Amino acid sequence: MRLFAKLGFAAALALGPAAATAQEEPIKFGLLQDFTAVYTFVSGEYNQGQQDYLTLVNEEGGIDGRMFEAIVRDTGNEPQRGIEAYNRAREEGAILFDFLSTPVSRAIVDQAMQDEVVLITPLHGRGDAAAGQTFPYVFPVMATYWSQAAILADYINENEGGLEGKKIALVHIDSPFGREPTPILEDLAEQESFEFRAFAYPSPGNEQSAVWSEVRRYRPDAVFIWGAGGGQSVSVREAIRNGISAENIYSVVWLAETDAQNVGVDAMEGVKRYEAVATGTDNPILSRMVEQVIEPGLGAGGEANVGSSYYNIGVATMAVAVEAARLAIENGDGPLDGTALKNGFEMIEDFDAEGLMPPITITTEDHQGGGFGRVARWTGEEWEPVSDWTTAYQDIVRSEIDAGAAEYSGGN
Amino acid sequence: MFYRLSGIHHTGYASAHRLWSVPADRWQVVAVLALALLAPLFVSDLYLGSYVLPWLVWSAAALSLSLLMGLAGQLHFGYAAVMAIGAYTSIHLAQAGVPFALAILGAGLTSAVIGTLFGAAALRVKGLYLVMATLAMQYLVDWVIVNVPAISGGAQATLRTPDVTFLGLPVETLSQRYYFALAWAVLLALFFMNVKRTSFGRALIAIRDKDFAAAVIGVDPFRFKLMAFLTSSFVGGVTGAVLAFCYYRAVTPEQFSFNVSIQLVAMVLVGGLGSVIGGFLGAGFVLLLPIILTNAIADLGASGWIDLSQNLMAHLPLIFYGAMIIGFLLFEPLGLAKIYDNVRKYFLVWPFRHSGS
Numbered sequence: 219m220r221l222f223a224k225l226g227f228a229a230a231l232a233l234g235p236a237a238a239t240a241q242e243e244p245i246k247f248g249l250l251q252d253f254t255a256v257y258t259f260v261s262g263e264y265n266q267g268q269q270d271y272l273t274l275v276n277e278e279g280g281i282d283g284r285m286f287e288a289i290v291r292d293t294g295n296e297p298q299r300g301i302e303a304y305n306r307a308r309e310e311g312a313i314l315f316d317f318l319s320t321p322v323s324r325a326i327v328d329q330a331m332q333d334e335v336v337l338i339t340p341l342h343g344r345g346d347a348a349a350g351q352t353f354p355y356v357f358p359v360m361a362t363y364w365s366q367a368a369i370l371a372d373y374i375n376e377n378e379g380g381l382e383g384k385k386i387a388l389v390h391i392d393s394p395f396g397r398e399p400t401p402i403l404e405d406l407a408e409q410e411s412f413e414f415r416a417f418a419y420p421s422p423g424n425e426q427s428a429v430w431s432e433v434r435r436y437r438p439d440a441v442f443i444w445g446a447g448g449g450q451s452v453s454v455r456e457a458i459r460n461g462i463s464a465e466n467i468y469s470v471v472w473l474a475e476t477d478a479q480n481v482g483v484d485a486m487e488g489v490k491r492y493e494a495v496a497t498g499t500d501n502p503i504l505s506r507m508v509e510q511v512i513e514p515g516l517g518a519g520g521e522a523n524v525g526s527s528y529y530n531i532g533v534a535t536m537a538v539a540v541e542a543a544r545l546a547i548e549n550g551d552g553p554l555d556g557t558a559l560k561n562g563f564e565m566i567e568d569f570d571a572e573g574l575m576p577p578i579t580i581t582t583e584d585h586q587g588g589g590f591g592r593v594a595r596w597t598g599e600e601w602e603p604v605s606d607w608t609t610a611y612q613d614i615v616r617s618e619i620d621a622g623a624a625e626y627s628g629g630n
Numbered sequence: 631m632f633y634r635l636s637g638i639h640h641t642g643y644a645s646a647h648r649l650w651s652v653p654a655d656r657w658q659v660v661a662v663l664a665l666a667l668l669a670p671l672f673v674s675d676l677y678l679g680s681y682v683l684p685w686l687v688w689s690a691a692a693l694s695l696s697l698l699m700g701l702a703g704q705l706h707f708g709y710a711a712v713m714a715i716g717a718y719t720s721i722h723l724a725q726a727g728v729p730f731a732l733a734i735l736g737a738g739l740t741s742a743v744i745g746t747l748f749g750a751a752a753l754r755v756k757g758l759y760l761v762m763a764t765l766a767m768q769y770l771v772d773w774v775i776v777n778v779p780a781i782s783g784g785a786q787a788t789l790r791t792p793d794v795t796f797l798g799l800p801v802e803t804l805s806q807r808y809y810f811a812l813a814w815a816v817l818l819a820l821f822f823m824n825v826k827r828t829s830f831g832r833a834l835i836a837i838r839d840k841d842f843a844a845a846v847i848g849v850d851p852f853r854f855k856l857m858a859f860l861t862s863s864f865v866g867g868v869t870g871a872v873l874a875f876c877y878y879r880a881v882t883p884e885q886f887s888f889n890v891s892i893q894l895v896a897m898v899l900v901g902g903l904g905s906v907i908g909g910f911l912g913a914g915f916v917l918l919l920p921i922i923l924t925n926a927i928a929d930l931g932a933s934g935w936i937d938l939s940q941n942l943m944a945h946l947p948l949i950f951y952g953a954m955i956i957g958f959l960l961f962e963p964l965g966l967a968k969i970y971d972n973v974r975k976y977f978l979v980w981p982f983r984h985s986g987s
Binding site: 254262291324344519520629 | 674676725787883884921948
């Protein structure tokens with residue numbers, strides 16, 4: 219019965235005077251994420267940040283009078299549920315999608331390009347989607363994992379006495395995501411003449427003691443930990459237990475306040491991580507959000523999350539998306555559809571969300587936005603940036619992106 | 631009244647052994663089949679592509695597993711791995727230029743060989759121990775796919791299916807893919823129903839009920855257990871290929887993870903072991919119910935009926951879903967197929983309460 223009711227509804231929509239109301243329709247973003255399975259460590263805060271930012275934009279009058287609406291659904295990290303949620307949201311008129319789930323994003327990439335709607339894949343999904351010519355509708359927006367590894371290596375090179383002669387270990391979860399930085403670090407090891415070795419621990423990473431005793435025997439000067447969720451705090455704890463100084467531990471972007479609590483806030487002092495977006499509420503956008511969204515009680519979730527690492531990443535993704543919509547409305551004359559929004563993204567130039575994030579420039583060729591980021595150090599209380607917004611070894615990253623894109627064009 | 635049993639007399643084996651000996655059942659099957667055939671005309675793309683099509687493919691998967699678990703009584707907790715082997719084999723073969731029909735056949739054969747290899751454990755162990763052996767298969771196959779880029783499709787671990795034609799018919803648009811999946815599901819359902827009527831099927835059932843008793847009456851457990859794994863893995867591999875080409879079209883290792891194996895087992899158990907209609911109902915329940923519940927609760931939230939936090943909204947469907955699994959299994963431990971059977975038996979003699987015999 220439900221099915222037929224929906225069918226009737228869809229037919230009514232199709233026959234209704236859609237054109238007349240198109241201008242007043244809100245701009246819809248499909249935030250179809252995994253709230254119940256694998257990405258739960260990030261999706262709650264991330265999605266809350268996204269929704270709160272859209273609320274702020276609406277409270278401030280929208281863009282050119284047009285409001286934003288978030289369609290939020292749980293996909294449980296299951297591709298088939300993601301596909302259903304995508305198709306449904308597309309029927310409801312969404313023109314931008316964010317799944318925050320690598321399996322779901324990968325399953326949708328082809329369909330999104332065929333349907334000509336924007337798919338943003340910040341900090342997840344295919345790294346090679348940064349190649350704009352091959353993936354015209356897919357926007358990683360933030361630094362890929364390749365760029366993150368490059369920035370961490372560059373930090374050691376600039377601030378820790380150079381890379382030459384060092385031994386660097388990559389301790390990663392045994393999955394395609396965990397293995398992603400390997401080719402970049404291998405190329406860098408050759409270029410900067412340091413020694414590099416990768417160690418894999420089995421998914422989901424609750425138990426890593428075997429691999430860390432191997433890492434200890436390797437006696438690395440620096441360790442990159444490459445996992446997500448619960449496995450990350452296990453990695454930090456095991457590293458410290460195996461005699462690796464916290465100062466020599468470098469993490470992928472997925473290491474947040476919660477992980478510090480799990481490790482012990484004092485024990486983790488000195489651990490560094492790649493950071494895509496500033497944390498805290500000490501930022502014009504965040505303070506406006508606190509004033510206009512959080513304090514009046516319009517927020518989408520707990521107040522304690524506001525300003526946390528993943529919350530702010532969510533805010534930044536929507537800031538970029540709304541900026542793209544603004545540029546598209548300002549510069550386009552047709553209706554704001556997926557293609558117009560895509561063009562809007564490609565017009566983004568030196569956009570830093572009022573200092574919340576590094577200034578990114580997205581072009582037709584580069585959908586990554588330059589691969590910016592910085593290194594932050596856990597002080598025992600908060601993440602303190604120890605480098606400026608920077609970008610590193612983009613020539614090597616780019617060759618990796620192009621190789622992946624060429625493989626995609628070839629059928630993979 | 632609805633079934634009109636009067637006048638149905640079997641005067642020969644052929645009529646007594648028909649798949650549907652009551653005309654009313656036949657008409658129901660014809661009606662469902664007609665609806666399925668016409669579905670692309672009256673079901674919107676959203677429902678065809680996101681509900682009906684995956685339902686058919688997963689029903690085929692549940693039937694393939696039910697052949698092993700329901701008929702032969704061999705537990706298998708690594709069935710997603712069997713499907714993965716089929717999916718990856720078919721894509722690699724198709725990319726190498728092998729015609730799709732042969733690629734599907736190759737997928738089935740590869741799955742059958744590897745599946746039987748692991749199934750050989752069933753010759754030594756039973757029950758929970760067999761579960762462990764099949765779990766090992768799941769993890770080994772996962773590991774191999776993830777760690778061999780030549781299989782998984784390079785650094786991004788994504789393989790896209792090439793455009794293919796099946797014996798001259800293209801399998802590209804949504805309705806073409808739907809019909810292909812429908813054909814496979816119907817074929818498998820017919821195969822399943824007929825297997826039950828053959829000596830092979832009866833041998834499997836004998837082994838399920840007690841393997842050494844079956845050996846005493848002359849059914850060779852060695853041979854038939856291996857054949858059960860062989861047959862089930864073959865159709866499972868083909869179903870994996872159908873899943874890849876008709877539904878996902880971009881294959882990643884996560885699509886065949888351990889969770890999927892558990893879902894398949896749940897489909898078979900919730901639907902009813904060894905039943906065709908149970909395969910379809912179980913697949914529908916496990917696959918579609920979470921989606922429907924998620925949307926229903928999101929709609930309730932959007933309409934302002936309930937005011938809940940995002941977190942609770944996301945978990946509420948899971949709570950209902952879990953409660954419904956428990957509820958249905960408490961209500962009828964033999965699964966949805968048995969509920970269907972009870973309803974049918976009720977209407978068979980309606981308006982009377984009991985059948986005469």
